[in-house]
Amino acid sequence: MDFAEFVHTGPDTLAGRYLRRFWQPIACSHELSAGQALPVRILSEEFTLYRGAGGTAHLVGNRCAHRGTQLSAGWVEEDCIRCFYHGWKYDGAGRCVEQPAEGESFAAKVTIPSYPVREYIGLIFAYFGAGEAPPLPRYPLFEKPNISLDVAGLKRICNYFNNIDNSLDNVHVRFVHRRHRDTSDDHVVQGDPVISVEESDWGVRRYVKYPDGKDLTFFYGMPNINFINGQVVDPVIKRADVMVFKVPVDDENHIHFEVRAIALSGEAGSGWIAERRAQRREEEKDRADLVRAILAGKLRLSDIDPQRIDFVMLEDEIAQTGQGPIAVRGNEHLGRSDRGVFLLRKIWERELLNLAEGRPLKAWQYRPDMVPTYPEG
Ligand code: FES
Ligand SMILES: [Fe+2]
Known part of the structure; x- marks a missing residue:
């Protein structure tokens, strides 16, 4: 099978059908306030995401069934969304419930698509x-008391699988992140690690032995989740566990959703997160342009402020x-250090082959074996 099968994720593609069998984050909870509607593009399809006045998030099709204008331009009324053009109104299940200009309403016969939505760990999943x-x-690691969740959705301008491959790649850290402002990760930046990998109940478990004797275990969750134990954050937080979901927007864009469990609670946590x-x-406004400028040879990484949160x-x-x-x-040309990627x-x-041929698929199970492997404190 061609590897290209992984990268195309529209509704009629194999990888697209596979990814659609898993709950996918589509937005950060804090980006959608009550009464707000947003257009969302995920897996090469368009949707309307809105939050009812009572706080419940809903996901319906992107177009009004009447004459097809974009529903996100309309407005939220109670738990429904009303079309901007001629005021047809839809509930969260996609049922048309009102057609103001129709004397004899045929609303009961009209529906638009709707999708199950859940909110969890600061993300809206569909x-x-x-x-x-x-x-x-x-x-459970992200449900512990006395932590706060720092949640972000970073827009990326390449295929999601470029980023998925990178989840299993330890060697890049020594080169790509050599300028990282916090070098306390010295076990990561000095010398090449010896990597062994195995399939696990959740995806891939990876053991990494560094030349100085330190061992780390990393966990990857099928199909598109990376767990990073004890990522260096900043001098205040020091380290945090991070869950990353790499979700296709379309074949050449994806969103890197991060949930970071920081060891601050209450107002200390919410203040740090608000900042x-x-x-x-601010950073989201120019990051893609900076990447394009560097790849075009018009800018160098050393020209960019390393204090940016998104520098890494x-x-x-x-x-x-x-x-x-x-x-x-x-x-x-894959080598021994690419074992995880392979x-x-x-x-x-x-x-994907099993999906294509109608055979049973592995039921991936998150197991609570993801424990922080970094020293506490
Ligand atoms: S297009 Fe939506 S009500 Fe006419
Ligand atoms: Fe990296």
């Missing part, structure tokens, strides 16, 4: 698969977008 949605996976959000909003992401983006909007895997692709290939 299910795009056929039939009953599976239970939403839970991640980060404000800074991230920016470094990753240069490497990953530099592979091309969709990496050409047929031209690669194994994950094998697993994807097996699952």
